[in-house]
Amino acid sequence: MTITTTDSIRVEVVYATPTRQDVAKLELASGSTVASAIEASGLLQKYPEIDLARNKLGVYSKLAKADTVLRDKDRVEIYRPLIADPKEVRKKRAAEGKAMKKGGGET
Numbered sequence: 001m002t003i004t005t006t007d008s009i010r011v012e013v014v015y016a017t018p019t020r021q022d023v024a025k026l027e028l029a030s031g032s033t034v035a036s037a038i039e040a041s042g043l044l045q046k047y048p049e050i051d052l053a054r055n056k057l058g059v060y061s062k063l064a065k066a067d068t069v070l071r072d073k074d075r076v077e078i079y080r081p082l083i084a085d086p087k088e089v090r091k092k093r094a095a096e097g098k099a100m101k102k103g104g105g106e107t
Contacts, residue, residue: 007029009030009071010026011032011074011075012025013041013076013078014076022043022046026040031069033069035066038057041076050078054081055078055081057077059075059076
């Protein structure tokens, strides 16, 4: 019986712009962090707007810190800042819907 220990992990690092999604598949040393995976991905050079001090990071849609240790087959995600406050967008949409309903019964 052969027991093998793995010294490496496979991860994906993902960044999406409004028009495309960029996925970097990497093989890293076991014990690598979110930050080291992002640096190894080359996405920081490709997308200079990424600022690890400002952009939120996640692993499979759950927020993660840059020093989070990764596991095999993890998906690291770099989130862009929101361009609009979701609460304000919902309020505006609701107000527009009410305005339309008020004037809808007249002929």
